[in-house]
Amino acid sequence: MEKxxxxxxARRAGVSRQTVSNVIxxxxxxxEETRERVREAITALGYRVNQAARQMRTGRxxxxxxxxxxxxxxxxxxxxxxxxxxxxxxxxxxxxxVMLYTADGDDAEIATYDELLSxxxxxxxxxxxxxxGDPRTSWLAARDVPFVTFGRPWGAPDTHSWVxxxxxxxxxxxxEHLLAAGHRRIGFLGWPAGSGVGDARRExxxxxxxxxxxxxxxVDGVEPGAAAASSLLRSDxxxxxxxxxxxxxxxxxLQAARETGRxxxxxxxxxxxxxxxxxxxxxxxxxxxxxxxxxxxxxxLLDGRAPSFPTTVLLPPSLVVRQTA
Amino acid sequence: MEKxxxxxxARRAGVSRQTVSNVIxxxxxxxEETRERVREAITALGYRVNQAARQMRTGRxxxxxxxxxxxxxxxxxxxxxxxxxxxxxxxxxxxxxVMLYTADGDDAEIATYDELLSxxxxxxxxxxxxxxGDPRTSWLAARDVPFVTFGRPWGAPDTHSWVxxxxxxxxxxxxEHLLAAGHRRIGFLGWPAGSGVGDARRExxxxxxxxxxxxxxxVDGVEPGAAAASSLLRSDxxxxxxxxxxxxxxxxxLQAARETGRxxxxxxxxxxxxxxxxxxxxxxxxxxxxxxxxxxxxxxLLDGRAPSFPTTVLLPPSLVVRQTA
Numbered sequence: 001m002e003k004x005x006x007x008x009x010a011r012r013a014g015v016s017r018q019t020v021s022n023v024i025x026x027x028x029x030x031x032e033e034t035r036e037r038v039r040e041a042i043t044a045l046g047y048r049v050n051q052a053a054r055q056m057r058t059g060r061x062x063x064x065x066x067x068x069x070x071x072x073x074x075x076x077x078x079x080x081x082x083x084x085x086x087x088x089x090x091x092x093x094x095x096x097x098v099m100l101y102t103a104d105g106d107d108a109e110i111a112t113y114d115e116l117l118s119x120x121x122x123x124x125x126x127x128x129x130x131x132x133g134d135p136r137t138s139w140l141a142a143r144d145v146p147f148v149t150f151g152r153p154w155g156a157p158d159t160h161s162w163v164x165x166x167x168x169x170x171x172x173x174x175x176e177h178l179l180a181a182g183h184r185r186i187g188f189l190g191w192p193a194g195s196g197v198g199d200a201r202r203e204x205x206x207x208x209x210x211x212x213x214x215x216x217x218x219v220d221g222v223e224p225g226a227a228a229a230s231s232l233l234r235s236d237x238x239x240x241x242x243x244x245x246x247x248x249x250x251x252x253x254l255q256a257a258r259e260t261g262r263x264x265x266x267x268x269x270x271x272x273x274x275x276x277x278x279x280x281x282x283x284x285x286x287x288x289x290x291x292x293x294x295x296x297x298x299x300x301l302l303d304g305r306a307p308s309f310p311t312t313v314l315l316p317p318s319l320v321v322r323q324t325a
Numbered sequence: 326m327e328k329x330x331x332x333x334x335a336r337r338a339g340v341s342r343q344t345v346s347n348v349i350x351x352x353x354x355x356x357e358e359t360r361e362r363v364r365e366a367i368t369a370l371g372y373r374v375n376q377a378a379r380q381m382r383t384g385r386x387x388x389x390x391x392x393x394x395x396x397x398x399x400x401x402x403x404x405x406x407x408x409x410x411x412x413x414x415x416x417x418x419x420x421x422x423v424m425l426y427t428a429d430g431d432d433a434e435i436a437t438y439d440e441l442l443s444x445x446x447x448x449x450x451x452x453x454x455x456x457x458g459d460p461r462t463s464w465l466a467a468r469d470v471p472f473v474t475f476g477r478p479w480g481a482p483d484t485h486s487w488v489x490x491x492x493x494x495x496x497x498x499x500x501e502h503l504l505a506a507g508h509r510r511i512g513f514l515g516w517p518a519g520s521g522v523g524d525a526r527r528e529x530x531x532x533x534x535x536x537x538x539x540x541x542x543x544v545d546g547v548e549p550g551a552a553a554a555s556s557l558l559r560s561d562x563x564x565x566x567x568x569x570x571x572x573x574x575x576x577x578x579l580q581a582a583r584e585t586g587r588x589x590x591x592x593x594x595x596x597x598x599x600x601x602x603x604x605x606x607x608x609x610x611x612x613x614x615x616x617x618x619x620x621x622x623x624x625x626l627l628d629g630r631a632p633s634f635p636t637t638v639l640l641p642p643s644l645v646v647r648q649t650a
Contacts, residue, residue: 046433063424063445068413078598081406088393088425097445098425099388100413108371120388120422222602251602273403274602277547277576 004047013041024094026305027296042093061121064091064298065099067109067128079270079285080128083150086291087126094299096123110139117145124298130154130162131196146301148294152312154196161301163293163313167197167269170283170317171204171243174267177281177319178241179208183265187232187239188215189225189249201245201269214239218249225252226259233260241265241325247272250280254324265325279323286315329372338366349419351630352621367418386446389416389623390424392434392453404595404610405453408475411616412451419624421448435464442470449623455479455487456521471626473619477637479521486626488618488638492522492594495608495642496529496568499592502606502644503566504533508590512557512564513540514550514574526570526594539564543574550577551584558587566590566650572597575605579649590650604648611640 010017015038022030023038030038041047066087069080088098101116103109113136116122123146127136130151137160140147149162171188178186188205191198205213214235216228225248232239233256242264244250250268257264268275271284293313300306335342340363347355348363355363366372391412394405413423426441428434438461441447448471452461455476462485465472474487496513503511513530516523530538539560541553550573557564558581567589569575575593582589593600596609618638625631 043429046429061445068410070410070414078403078406081403084425085393085395088427089395092427097441100409100423100425102413102417104368104371111371116422120386272598274599277599278603 004045006047008045009038009041009047012045013038025299025303027292028300039093061123062096063099063120063122064096064124064126065101065116065120065122066126067103068100069129070102070104078272079287082287083128083291086288087295089288090292090295094295096295096298106135109136113140113145117143123302124148126150126294126298132194146298148297148301150290150294152196152314158310158312161297161306161311163290163297163315165285165290166314166316167200168204168207170269170285170319171201171245172208173204173317173319174243174269174281174283174325175205175208177321178243178265178267178325181241181265181325183241185237185239186213186241186243188213188244189229189232189242189253190215190217190245191220192217198245205243220246220248222248222252222255225249226255227252229253229256229264230260233257233262233264238262239264241267243267245269247275247280247282250275250282250324251278254278254280267319267325271320275320275322281322281325282320283317284320285317290315329370331372334363334366334370334372337370338363350624350628352617353625364418386448387421388424388445388447389421389449389451390426390441390445390447391451392428393425394454395427395429403597404612407612408453408616411613412620414613415617415620419620421620421623431460434461438465438470442468448627449473451475451619451623457519471623473622473626475615475619477521477639483635483637486622486631486636488615488622488640490610490615491639491641492525493529493532495594495610495644496526496570497533498529498642498644499568499594499606499608499650500530500533502646503568503590503592503650506566506590506650508566510538510562510564511566511568512538513569514554514557514567514578515540515542515570516545517542523570530568545571545573547573547577547580550574551580552577554578554581554589555585558582558585558589563587564589566592568592570594572600572605572607575600575607575649576603579603579605592644592650596645600645600647606647606650607645608642609645610642615640 006017006020010020020038023035027035091098101112103112125147127147127149130149130153132155152162152164175186186209188202190202214232216232218224218228229252242253244253247268247270250266253266268280268282271282275282297311331342331345335345345363348360352360416423426437428437450472452472452474455474455478457480477487477489500511513527515527539557541557543549543553554577567578569578572593572595575591578591593605593607596607600607622636
């Protein structure tokens, strides 16, 4: 098998070698279309950045750590799994490897940082599931450990670089879609107030409708979703459509609609495999893109190319329209 | 926060410190019930094996590498994600970390082994998706790199330790369940011959029924499954029940039953989130247990406690009965 080099990749993608190098090292300076073409060529040719050579040059381990979540109900848990797949792909393209750890709560996670940093020559962390009062970022910042977060610093200033999905734009698009389909009484089925992501998803619906829609809040899950949707549907002036904060809640809403005999359009959030299987219209997060952008920001940080101020990237989700709305 | 030690864990689980140490280092010598109790205590207390101290003692990195698959249709891809969650948990309990890599095909994976071994101080590999003519195991064995496989060495002698699920037992149980429900014409919807896992799943159905059932083979996926099931259901003597090699195929079978207007019980395989969401009866793989057993075998290998012959572990799956059969 002929050795695949940057030149081979450049030839196949029809770009210069410098552009290939940019896609690997500074993807943000390359136009998306070109980036895609180069990445396709890299994948098709099986090109691999020579990690050992880079480490010798940089003196770094090229190892980044990310938490893997406990296995959950399998519907929503798949979101962070998809982010992890994307991150491993993007890291591999940039010549980095991903190390996994588990941690139950912020204190345990910080203890794990300490342990990992003492035991391994780690370059950086990617943090997920940011939340209000998150102590993890200040711990890492105080120790000058490079990191980016997938998720913005809820309720705190932007003192570090992050990538997030514009959750509010997702539910706003879902609500607009329902309005365009003629619905006038559009409800929201979400989580209790206080979670950054959950509040943003509610906010998008609220932004489009104003204060006129019925809504209910419950912990996530099919059964809690069914119970909460059921009370909304049994009210005197029931909604004809529900925007939901997750596909699990949306499944519950569909179940409640069947049980109460009410026609109700339903939109979920996350476009999980379940949504595809049952024809659920759902908001899709660009998780591979989010992971690639996280890796791009980390690369800037680690190569000393980052600007002196934090970079924040807010990616728009898209609505995948199927049968339920 | 009081420092959590082995003694704290032992007290909470009501066992000796030696037993806690055994659960961490040699889980196979501890009864399952005790093992569960100790693991619960470890999780509840947030106990962490002191990795740095162990590394100093053993001179090893306590780092194991496992491939992460490309994101697939999201239905079947979740199986290896669940295995990965289990492996990370089990590795953490034993004081190991998991490093991820991606590789497209056996040759690329072997090139990646080479690269990883030269760049990182790795202890071992866990290989997934074993198949006929798999060149990866002999490459690692020739270089004395410790590894175990999740998946048996299809068509080759047991020259290394492995953990696998008894796929044939799963489809046999599904077929018995359908017989007990009164079905007499039970078909099989599977993959083309030649894949170890697919052939084993067909074999379990065949073992129970003998040569009397109709069957069809197709690539995996909802649409191919629907097309293949449709021809079976439109035949002169159609099956009244279908055992399927995956939940994707089972979804296709349900779709074909609706479209052809035929009553057809359907059993899937893998008990994915989709199965739970739509009430699909499905065969469930004990993935967390498989991951823990892989880690146990690796621990034996790395600590020099392994017997001189390979250990092979075949775990029984279970049938999760829901509405479709």
